[in-house]
Amino acid sequence: MKLELRGITKKFGALVANDHINLTVEAGEIHALLGENGAGKSTLMNVLYGLYRAEEGEILLDDVVQHFAGPGDAMAAGIGMVHQHFMLIPVFTVAENVMLGHEDTKTGGRLDLAAARKHVREISDRFGFDVDPDALVEDLPVGVQQRVEIIKAVSRDAKVLVFDEPTAVLTPQETDELMVIMRQLKEAGTSIVFITHKLREVRAVADRITVIRLGAVVGEASPTATNVELATMMVGRAVDLTVDKAPAVPGDAALVVKNLSVLDPHGQVLVNNVSFEVHNGEILAIAGVQGNGQTELTEALMGLQPRVSGEITLDGKSLRGHSVRQVLEAGVGFVPEDRTEDGLVGEFTIAENLMLDRSNDEPFVKRWNVQRALLAKFAGEKVMEFDVRSQGIDTPVGRLSGGNQQKVVLARELSRDLRLFVAAQPTRGLDVGSIEFVHERIVATRDAGTPVVVISTELDEVAALADRIMVMYRGRIVGIVPGDTPRAVLGLMMAGEAPAGEGAAA
Amino acid sequence: MSTVAPVVQPAQPTTPEGPDFEFVKSWKVTIALSIFTVLSFLLLVVFGRDGTSTMRLSTSSDLIQLPDVELPTRVTGIVITVLLLLITGVSVWLVRAKAKAPIWLIAVYAVLVLIGFLAWAAADKSIPVPGLLFGSLSLAVPLIFGALGGVISERVGVVNIAIEGQLLAGAFTSAMVASLTRQPLLGLLAAMLAGVLVSMVLAAFAIKYFVDQVIVGVVLNVLVIGLTGFLYSQVMAPNAALLNQPPRFERINIPLLSEIPIIGPVFFRQTLIVYIMYVAVAVVFYGIFHTKWGLRLRSVGEHPQAADTVGINVASTRFWNVSIAGAIVGLGGAYFTLGSVGAFGKEMTAGAGFIALAAVIFGRWDPIRATLAALLFGFASNLQNVLSIIGSPVPSEFMLMLPYLVTIFAVAGLVGQSRGPAASGKPYIKS
Numbered sequence: 009m010k011l012e013l014r015g016i017t018k019k020f021g022a023l024v025a026n027d028h029i030n031l032t033v034e035a036g037e038i039h040a041l042l043g044e045n046g047a048g049k050s051t052l053m054n055v056l057y058g059l060y061r062a063e064e065g066e067i068l069l070d071d072v073v074q075h076f077a078g079p080g081d082a083m084a085a086g087i088g089m090v091h092q093h094f095m096l097i098p099v100f101t102v103a104e105n106v107m108l109g110h111e112d113t114k115t116g117g118r119l120d121l122a123a124a125r126k127h128v129r130e131i132s133d134r135f136g137f138d139v140d141p142d143a144l145v146e147d148l149p150v151g152v153q154q155r156v157e158i159i160k161a162v163s164r165d166a167k168v169l170v171f172d173e174p175t176a177v178l179t180p181q182e183t184d185e186l187m188v189i190m191r192q193l194k195e196a197g198t199s200i201v202f203i204t205h206k207l208r209e210v211r212a213v214a215d216r217i218t219v220i221r222l223g224a225v226v227g228e229a230s231p232t233a234t235n236v237e238l239a240t241m242m243v244g245r246a247v248d249l250t251v252d253k254a255p256a257v258p259g260d261a262a263l264v265v266k267n268l269s270v271l272d273p274h275g276q277v278l279v280n281n282v283s284f285e286v287h288n289g290e291i292l293a294i295a296g297v298q299g300n301g302q303t304e305l306t307e308a309l310m311g312l313q314p315r316v317s318g319e320i321t322l323d324g325k326s327l328r329g330h331s332v333r334q335v336l337e338a339g340v341g342f343v344p345e346d347r348t349e350d351g352l353v354g355e356f357t358i359a360e361n362l363m364l365d366r367s368n369d370e371p372f373v374k375r376w377n378v379q380r381a382l383l384a385k386f387a388g389e390k391v392m393e394f395d396v397r398s399q400g401i402d403t404p405v406g407r408l409s410g411g412n413q414q415k416v417v418l419a420r421e422l423s424r425d426l427r428l429f430v431a432a433q434p435t436r437g438l439d440v441g442s443i444e445f446v447h448e449r450i451v452a453t454r455d456a457g458t459p460v461v462v463i464s465t466e467l468d469e470v471a472a473l474a475d476r477i478m479v480m481y482r483g484r485i486v487g488i489v490p491g492d493t494p495r496a497v498l499g500l501m502m503a504g505e506a507p508a509g510e511g512a513a514a
Numbered sequence: 515m516s517t518v519a520p521v522v523q524p525a526q527p528t529t530p531e532g533p534d535f536e537f538v539k540s541w542k543v544t545i546a547l548s549i550f551t552v553l554s555f556l557l558l559v560v561f562g563r564d565g566t567s568t569m570r571l572s573t574s575s576d577l578i579q580l581p582d583v584e585l586p587t588r589v590t591g592i593v594i595t596v597l598l599l600l601i602t603g604v605s606v607w608l609v610r611a612k613a614k615a616p617i618w619l620i621a622v623y624a625v626l627v628l629i630g631f632l633a634w635a636a637a638d639k640s641i642p643v644p645g646l647l648f649g650s651l652s653l654a655v656p657l658i659f660g661a662l663g664g665v666i667s668e669r670v671g672v673v674n675i676a677i678e679g680q681l682l683a684g685a686f687t688s689a690m691v692a693s694l695t696r697q698p699l700l701g702l703l704a705a706m707l708a709g710v711l712v713s714m715v716l717a718a719f720a721i722k723y724f725v726d727q728v729i730v731g732v733v734l735n736v737l738v739i740g741l742t743g744f745l746y747s748q749v750m751a752p753n754a755a756l757l758n759q760p761p762r763f764e765r766i767n768i769p770l771l772s773e774i775p776i777i778g779p780v781f782f783r784q785t786l787i788v789y790i791m792y793v794a795v796a797v798v799f800y801g802i803f804h805t806k807w808g809l810r811l812r813s814v815g816e817h818p819q820a821a822d823t824v825g826i827n828v829a830s831t832r833f834w835n836v837s838i839a840g841a842i843v844g845l846g847g848a849y850f851t852l853g854s855v856g857a858f859g860k861e862m863t864a865g866a867g868f869i870a871l872a873a874v875i876f877g878r879w880d881p882i883r884a885t886l887a888a889l890l891f892g893f894a895s896n897l898q899n900v901l902s903i904i905g906s907p908v909p910s911e912f913m914l915m916l917p918y919l920v921t922i923f924a925v926a927g928l929v930g931q932s933r934g935p936a937a938s939g940k941p942y943i944k945s
Contacts, residue, residue, distance in 0.1 A: 057823070059822070059823070059944070078822070078825065078827070079822060079823045079824065079825050080824075080825025080826075081825075083824070083825055084825075089823070091823065094820075095817070095819060095820035095823040095824070096817070096820060097812075097813050097816045097817045097820055097821075098816070098817070098936070099812075099816055099936075100809075100812075100813070100816075104809060107809075108809060108810070108813050108820075108821070108824050108826075109810075109821075109824030109825050109826055110824075110825075111806040111809060111810075113805070113806050117801075117804075117805040117806060117807070118804050118805060119804055119805060119806060119809060160824075269536075271536055271538060273538065274538070275536050275538040276536075277536050315538070
């Protein structure tokens with residue numbers, strides 16, 4: 009089926025998310041939609057899927073104008089979508105999720121689960137998936153959940169299938185498998201729209217590439233274009249894809265973690281007997297697919313996890329069992345994974361957010377009074393230093409873009425005297441310009457002699473920053489390897505396979 | 515090295531499938547059991563009473579007459595305390611051995627405590643067991659209807675604090691309509707309608723205007739209390755003969771079933787409303803877990819956006835299901851005036867709606883479990899009635915606390931971290 013979007017314009021208040029976008033996807037082609045975070049790709053696809061109503065423009069399928077009042081209409085017309093945040097009900101089984109919305113029933117209104125199971129098995133077999141129709145979705149790994157999403161779309165005979173940032177949650181191996189599935193779908197005649205900001209994947213699988221920036225189409229590119237060409241189109245200026253950093257000069261071991269384990273309330277072991285060291289002046293990157301214990305490990309370091317056993321010492325002093333305040337006072341700086349949820353108070357101003365973890369005593373609080381003048385001066389300096397673009401230090405942080413929000417977090421954490429810097433997913437959802445900035449600051453912190461721990465699910469980031477790489481899988485350390493380890497090896501490690509030869513037991 | 519067989523097997527995870535588990539020791543159950551054992555020891559042994567406690571198992575109208583059970587009060591107390599001590603010991607051993615105390619063990623413990631307490635309270639007196647249970651069911655009926663409505667409403671994603679208001683509105687309307695028409699069935703319909711109306715106000719504000727659901731619910735309760743109170747004193751009470759003397763439903767004895775010892779008199783010599791309740795519990799359970807309606811309802815309460823993306827209209831699903839919930843709760847309100855009391859009284863629901871809400875949570879948003887929870891609360895209320903009638907040594911003010919104590923301990927202690935519908939109470943706002 010041929011899909012055509014003509015002059016789609018979508019506004020959110022004053023913000024123009026999509027500005028007269030034209031896009032044509034021919035039947036049986038994989039069309040990549042390339043753009044930075046916030047360029048308007050997801051908005052466009054939500055318009056296509058009937059979730060948003062566009063102010064202007066029309067959608068055509070096989071040259072027939074469509075009017076979608078909601079996702080139901082879009083689905084009926086043959087449009088399917090694999091959402092970035094899976095649209096699955098965690099407490100339902102796979103079969104229930106697949107049947108939801110077009111359920112078959114038997115007499116008495118009883119759900120025909122047997123038919124749904126059979127349907128799931130048929131589609132699984134067609135694509136070579138191994139999916140148990142009776143498994144609860146919340147128990148499945150994210151890679152499998154994504155396959156459930158694909159089954160869901162295929163079970164409704166989708167002729168146009170939209171993949172919205174599908175590789176963000178996958179291991180490199182799973183990404184490769186997804187590419188195979190996309191080609192399979194294409195051969196079966198399905199048109200595919202592949203939304204991403206990862207250049208390598210686009211070049212690997214796309215037939216045609218449309219680049220959008222700031223809500224408008226910048227142009228088309230061919231899959232043979234180089235990374236630098238694509239990146240330049242995407243960002244609008246020449247970008248440096250590598251991080252300039254001198255070789256590390258590691259000092260003494262600063263952070264020493266021994267036999268650390270973290271349990272959840274039900275006794276599941278989230279971090280399993282983990283031991284490692286981080287030296288002064290080096291960056292240890294913790295790589296792994298989301299949900300393999302990295303989050304819990306950082307939270308344990310910060311004193312945010314209640315059920316922790318083992319030892320954590322910083323400069324010889326124990327950190328385990330201390331309150332978050334004590335950990336902060338020991339000189340640990342922390343960039344949390346989810347800045348809007350854990351890093352900032354959206355309703356507070358930039359200035360207030362900058363003093364958030366120093367609200368107990370001087371210099372910002374004297375005799376229970378916030379020192380507004382001092383804070384304003386401090387905030388003014390930091391906003392300059394970290395290039396936070398805003399209307400002023402009294403702007404609520406919630407109104408800033410993701411990149412500027414992250415700069416506020418960094419400014420707060422790096423303006424204290426640090427003995428350890430922990431940054432979890434420091435560039436998640438940021439534009440290329442902000443990524444460059446954040447990476448530079450992290451390297452600068454290392455060069456100042458501070459031990460740095462970076463947790464990232466993006467292999468590009470790990471490779472760019474790390475002096476040493478520690479890979480986690482199911483709460484365990486698969487191995488600690490040098491920073492220049494090839495991607496292929498890291499990919500296997502992220503799937504749980506220990507690296508060959510030395511380094512495995514490091 | 516040369517003897518080693520070639521091992522080339524990529525992509526095999528080094529760890530076995532499935533997450534690792536470690537037992538988290540929890541002394542919560544053991545501590546609770548210990549406290550109750552000590553209390554039982556004090557009550558049954560230290561302050562033990564002499565005499566004989568009689569339990570009557572049959573009513574005079576039963577075909578099959580069971581003999582009365584006579585227990586020597588002090589000996590029963592001692593035996594039960596010893597058994598409680600044993601179970602507490604077992605639970606200590608279980609935690610040591612890294613195992614969880616099975617639920618049946620806790621149930622046995624609770625039954626033993628209950629028997630011990632009843633025997634102690636009824637020294638030289640007799641307790642009519644069928645009467646105790648019959649009254650429990652009667653008190654539980656509005657709670658069960660309320661809890662069913664609560665389950666549906668929360669499962670679809672709307673927190674229903676207004677159960678109390680819906681019960682009261684149902685009670686008032688059914689009394690008025692049934693009195694005017696002399697038709698209890700019409701009263702029943704009117705009660706459902708009243709419940710639906712209260713629900714629709716809640717639904718409109720919560721779903722269309724995104725007002726905080728808890729606040730709307732609380733305000734609705736106060737509104738209904740005020741409204742029915744005003745109408746009662748200004749309109750109903752002065753014309754009580756015309757407006758507040760509804761005909762009540764007659765008790766219907768189900769042939770055969772009503773002659774089963776103990777169970778028959780309790781469950782099968784009831785009014786129409788109670789039989790409707792049995793059907794409602796079964797239908798709601800089947801509906802929620804085995805039909806298209808239930809699947810869609812639960813999906814909306816768990817992940818409204820996911821439901822939306824497969825073409826389910828979240829707002830209308832929520833609106834109509836909250837309305838259905840209101841109709842069910844309204845039936846519970848009618849039971850006050852057409853089933854048990856026989857006339858409307860100011861604020862006659864007396865917090866039943868909130869206990870029903872507790873039953874929803876104690877029952878973990880499951881219609882059957884919520885019904886059992888409501889029965890437990892009904893039992894606690896009626897125990898207090900029966901004991902004050904036979905003249906127990908416990909001060910009646912203390913006994914009045916019993917149902918609420920049971921509620922608090924049940925919800926706080928036994929449920930712990932239970933997980934409700936993920937999107938319950940959260941408005942679904944589309945841009």
